[in-house]
Amino acid sequence: xxxxxxxxxxxxxxxxxxxxxxxxxxxxxxxxxxxxxxxxxxxxxxxxxxxxxxxxxxxxxxxxxxxxxxxxxxxxxxxxxxxxxxxxxxxxxxxxxxxxxxxxxxxxxxxxxxxxxxxxxxxxxxxxxxxxxxxxxxxxxxxxxxxxxxxxxxxxxxxxxxxxxxxxxxxxxxxxxxxxxxxxxxxxxxxxxxxxxxxx
Amino acid sequence: xxxxxxxxxxxxxxxxxxxxxxxxxxxxxxxxxxxxxxxxxxxxxxxxxxxxxxxxxxxxxxxxxxxxxxxxxxxxxxxxxxxxxxxxxxxxxxxxxxxxxxxxxxxxxxxxxxxxxxxxxxxxxxxxxxxxxxxxxxxxxxxxxxxxxxxxxxxxxxxxxxxxxxxxxxxxxxxxxxxxxxxxxxxxxxxxxxxxxxxxxxxxxxxxxxxxxxxxxxxxxxxxxxxxxxxxxxxxxxxxxxxxxxxxxxxxxxxxxxxxxxxxxxxxxxxxxxxxxxxxxxxxxxxxxxxxxxxxxxxxxxxxxxxxxxxxxxxxxxxxxxxxxxxxxxxxxxxxxxxxxxxxxxxxxxxxxxxxxxxxxxxxxxxxxxxxxxxxxxxxxxxxxxxxxxxxxxxxxxxxxxxxxxxxxxxxxxxxxxxxxxxxxxxxxxxxxxxxxxxxxxxxxxxxxxxxxxxxxxxxxxxxxxxxxxxxxxxxxxxxxxxxxxxxxxxxxxxxxxxxxxxxxxxxxxxxxxxxxxxxxxxxxxx
Numbered sequence: 001x002x003x004x005x006x007x008x009x010x011x012x013x014x015x016x017x018x019x020x021x022x023x024x025x026x027x028x029x030x031x032x033x034x035x036x037x038x039x040x041x042x043x044x045x046x047x048x049x050x051x052x053x054x055x056x057x058x059x060x061x062x063x064x065x066x067x068x069x070x071x072x073x074x075x076x077x078x079x080x081x082x083x084x085x086x087x088x089x090x091x092x093x094x095x096x097x098x099x100x101x102x103x104x105x106x107x108x109x110x111x112x113x114x115x116x117x118x119x120x121x122x123x124x125x126x127x128x129x130x131x132x133x134x135x136x137x138x139x140x141x142x143x144x145x146x147x148x149x150x151x152x153x154x155x156x157x158x159x160x161x162x163x164x165x166x167x168x169x170x171x172x173x174x175x176x177x178x179x180x181x182x183x184x185x186x187x188x189x190x191x192x193x194x195x196x197x198x199x200x
Numbered sequence: 201x202x203x204x205x206x207x208x209x210x211x212x213x214x215x216x217x218x219x220x221x222x223x224x225x226x227x228x229x230x231x232x233x234x235x236x237x238x239x240x241x242x243x244x245x246x247x248x249x250x251x252x253x254x255x256x257x258x259x260x261x262x263x264x265x266x267x268x269x270x271x272x273x274x275x276x277x278x279x280x281x282x283x284x285x286x287x288x289x290x291x292x293x294x295x296x297x298x299x300x301x302x303x304x305x306x307x308x309x310x311x312x313x314x315x316x317x318x319x320x321x322x323x324x325x326x327x328x329x330x331x332x333x334x335x336x337x338x339x340x341x342x343x344x345x346x347x348x349x350x351x352x353x354x355x356x357x358x359x360x361x362x363x364x365x366x367x368x369x370x371x372x373x374x375x376x377x378x379x380x381x382x383x384x385x386x387x388x389x390x391x392x393x394x395x396x397x398x399x400x401x402x403x404x405x406x407x408x409x410x411x412x413x414x415x416x417x418x419x420x421x422x423x424x425x426x427x428x429x430x431x432x433x434x435x436x437x438x439x440x441x442x443x444x445x446x447x448x449x450x451x452x453x454x455x456x457x458x459x460x461x462x463x464x465x466x467x468x469x470x471x472x473x474x475x476x477x478x479x480x481x482x483x484x485x486x487x488x489x490x491x492x493x494x495x496x497x498x499x500x501x502x503x504x505x506x507x508x509x510x511x512x513x514x515x516x517x518x519x520x521x522x523x524x525x526x527x528x529x530x531x532x533x534x535x536x537x538x539x540x541x542x543x544x545x546x547x548x549x550x551x552x553x554x555x556x557x558x559x560x561x562x563x564x565x566x567x568x569x570x571x572x573x574x575x576x577x578x579x580x581x582x583x584x585x586x587x588x589x590x591x592x593x594x595x596x597x598x599x600x601x602x603x604x605x606x607x608x609x610x611x612x613x614x615x616x617x618x619x620x621x622x623x624x625x626x627x628x629x630x631x632x633x634x635x636x637x638x639x640x641x642x643x644x645x646x647x648x649x650x651x652x653x654x655x656x657x658x659x660x661x662x663x664x665x666x667x668x669x670x671x672x673x674x675x676x677x678x679x680x681x682x683x684x685x686x687x688x689x690x691x692x693x694x695x696x697x698x699x700x701x702x703x704x705x706x707x708x709x710x711x712x713x714x715x716x717x718x719x720x721x722x723x724x725x726x727x
Contacts, residue, residue: 084296084634087287087508122419125291165292165421170346173429178340181436185336188443189329192453 023142024092028134031061032071032146036131038158046162047122053104055133055146056113067143068109068135073116074100076147078157081127094142100132109135126162225251225383239450247450248380252387260447264378267446268371269391271331271438275364276398277405278342278431279307280525282358284403284503284518285410285424289354292421299351301632304500307358308493308623311365315616318366319373319609326448327374331367336439338364342432346425364435368616371395377449385536385601389594393532396590399499400525405430407503407518474684475607481614483655484600488615489622490652491559491592494566494645496623498589499525501631502582505638510575520579527586534587535594547710548602548664552656555595556667559653562588567646570639589649593619602661602705605698606684622652664708671709677702 037052038044044051053073057065076099082088090099104118130149134142149156225242233242233250240258241249249261256262282289286300293299314334322330341360348354372388379387409430413423447453475481503521506512512520535558542550565585572578596615604611626648630641660666662675681698682690689695 084298085290086297086634086637087290123291123421126294162292162294163419163421164349165419165425166347166349167422170422170425174340174343174346177429177432177436178343181336181339181439184436185333185439185443188332188440192443 023094025094025097025145026092028142028145029061030146031058031065031144032056032133032135033058034073034131034133034146034148036148036158040156041158043159043161044120046120046124046126046160048120050117050119051104051131052115052117053131053133054113054115057111058146065111065135065144067137069138070106070136070140071109071114071133072106072136073104073131073133075102075104075124075129076100076132078128078130078149079153080157081129104131120160122163124160124162126160128157128159130157243450244380248378249450250380250383252379252383252390254390259445260450261378263445264374264447265387265391267438267442268331268374269394271335271442272367272371272391272395273398273401274431274434274438275335275338275367276395277402278338278435279358279362279365280399280402280499281342281361281406281428281431282307282345282354283500284406284514284521285427286504287507287514288410288420288424292424293348293351293354295351295354297634298632299355300504301627303355303358304497304627304631305624306355307362307500308365308496308620308627310359310362311368312617312620312624314363314366315369315613315620318369319613322370322373327370327377328442328446328448328453331370331374332439332442332446334364334367334370335435335442339432339435339439342428342435345428365620368392368395369613374446374448385597386533389536389597390533392597393528393590393594396495396528396532396593397526399496400522400528402431403499403503403518403521403525407515411515471607472610474604475610475614478604478607478611480603480659481607481611483659484596484603484611484615485618486622486652487555487559487656488593488596488619489625490649491562491589491596492616492619493622493624494562494626494649495525495586495589495593496620497626497631497645498566498586500627501638501641505642506578509639510578512575520582523579524582524586527583528590531587531590532594535591535596536598537594538591539595539598543598543708543710545711548599548661548708549667550710551595551599551708552659552667555592555599556653556656558588558595559592559656560588560650562586562592563646563649563653564588565646566649567643570642570644570646585646599659602708604684605681605701661708677705677708681705 032055034053034055037050055071055073077088079090082090082099088098088101091097102121102124105116107114107116130147130153132145132147135144137143232245234245234247237243237247239247239249239261240256241251241253241261243261244250252265253262257266282303289295290300318330318334321333325333338361341357341363344357344360348357371391375387375391376384406427409427410423413426414420418426499521502524503517506520507514507517510517535554538554538558539551542554544550546553562585565581565588569578569581569585572581597612600612600615601608626645629648630636630644631638636644657667660669661680662672663677663680665671678699681702682695684698685695
């Protein structure tokens with residue numbers, strides 16, 4: 001009886017420990033200063049325009065940055081683009097968080113200023129964004145972050161105008177095959193009628 | 201009762217009671233073979249096939265079967281082609297959850313009306329033209345998908361593509377001109393099930409096409425548009441095959457169909473009246489909405505669900521979603537078979553219980569699917585849900601032929617419409633707003649299935665009873681089926697077919713009567 005109870009309690013404790021291993025966003029400190037070139041409200045064209053990013057460590061924070069190994073920079077959805085779109089939902093547990101779905105770059109961490117210029121990829125959807133950087137430890141887990149917007153994600157947001165994906169060649173092909181379908185239908189129909197008339 | 205030729209049971213002359221229950225063929229004494237006809241299969245006096253030879257393509261009977269079900273399959277493929285690609289399309293067109301939900305509702309709503317129109321078209325032009333016209337005229341709508349650039353356009357195109365689901369009607373109608381009525385139930389059930397498989401196959405085909413096209417260098421937002429050309433081409437190919445290889449009747453093409461005037465024999469108004477005033481019609485329309493209807497709704501949401509909830513790659517989510525629809529290959533015929541099997545021992549009561557059990561099972565596992573947190577559990581629950589729902593579809597059409605003889609066509613049509621309506625309703629309620637997550641939507645859909653299946657307990661046949669009530673010993677099958685005719689019509693002798701049917705349907709009393717196992721003639725000329 002007592003051993004059973006011990007087993008249950010130890011299982012329960014290990015479960016707790018396991019869940020507490022999951023990194024949450026609220027546990028991260030904003031130790032990185034990140035700036036991006038787009039002005040607030042600017043519209044960038046996917047596939048054409050660039051974003052220039054600069055990041056560095058905020059020196060007001062005490063050290064503890066020895067664990068930082070890499071920095072990954074992501075393009076993240078602003079709240080307005082998450083509305084009514086559950087597949088972009090912000091969740092505190094980082095493994096389940098869907099706010100940042102487009103990776104910009106991953107670079108090794110240096111405490112000095114780093115700059116990177118990125119051309120907005122063609123598969124980036126049209127939406128309102130901000131940029132966030134995560135500092136990763138050697139196990140790839142997030143330990144700190146920095147972002148171009150404030151804590152409420154309302155300031156300094158920019159838009160991306162996506163490509164539509166339509167092409168003139170596709171439009172023409174559509175029209176041709178549609179016409180072929182209708183014309184061949186009518187063709188067969190009238191051929192049938194003509195064949196049928198004398199025998200019936 | 202005036203008008204019965206000979207004593208009760210005399211029409212069963214020649215039946216030995218040892219014929220197989222589930223009809224893949226009907227033996228000679230029951231339906232005489234026309235020995236002068238030179239067809240691959242034994243035929244009756246109208247040259248309709250008496251045997252169903254699955255792997256043959258012989259002209260005209262089996263060839264018609266294959267042309268018919270493959271056309272229906274193609275339309276299912278194109279109607280649900282967008283579903284597995286929604287994760288890409290929603291980013292391209294900046295869709296919200298309401299847009300996606302509305303498009304899903306639109307995709308199943310169009311066919312409610314187009315199926316009714318198709319019935320008339322089949323009457324006027326014949327099923328071969330009906331099928332070919334619909335398939336080839338809906339090809340442009342599939343190609344239009346590549347032109348869409350907004351949410352409104354997306355909803356509109358999915359609505360238009362959805363019209364093509366009316367090929368169900370032409371499929372069933374065409375087969376009733378080619379197959380004897382004693383085996384038409386099995387033939388139509390198989391064709392319907394295999395056509396429905398298209399909703400599953402598309403979840404597999406479209407992501408694979410998308411991947412291949414992307415590998416050749418297209419951006420994602422162009423690749424999905426190009427992928428839609430393949431279903432479009434399938435429409436054109438099937439339309440041409442139907443026009444060139446198909447024929448309207450076993451003996452050749454049309455014009456004889458007009459002489460037959462099968463539909464004009466009865467008054468449409470009367471037939472409609474008896475369908476609409478039979479309460480069982482509405483119960484089965486509701487029930488079908490929660491077997492077929494939920495199948496269509498799930499076809500629309502399941503791939504996106506697995507992609508989002510379990511973070512799977514697009515083609516893997518597609519494979520899992522495909523198993524849902526592909527279960528139709530066996531599940532739907534199984535439902536019909538289970539219905540027939542239970543009727544052997546328990547009659548109509550057995551059929552009703554079978555239907556209730558299968559459909560409720562589907563509902564329970566839909567609920568569990570919504571609750572499942574791990575991928576293997578979710579897949580397992582989804583598969584059992586699919587078997588339950590699809591077998592329930594088959595079982596529903598095991599009972600519907602007995603609800604009415606005179607109005608069978610319209611009742612089948614109303615049940616079919618109920619299916620699409622149920623699908624639109626569940627998508628609107630549970631999958632169109634951000635009020636519920638998709639997993640919550642599945643849970644509530646499961647609960648709704650269980651609740652909306654309960655009315656089957658209210659279905660009561662005076663001569664056979666219901667799930668809980670025994671039959672009225674004084675009631676007879678003849679009385680039930682003749683009550684659909686007025687006194688004058690009975691005087692005119694219009695009810696003779698119903699009387700014959702009534703005699704055959706005595707097998708629905710179950711083991712109490714040494715029954716003639718051959719199932720009575722099932723689905724009619726048009727559904």
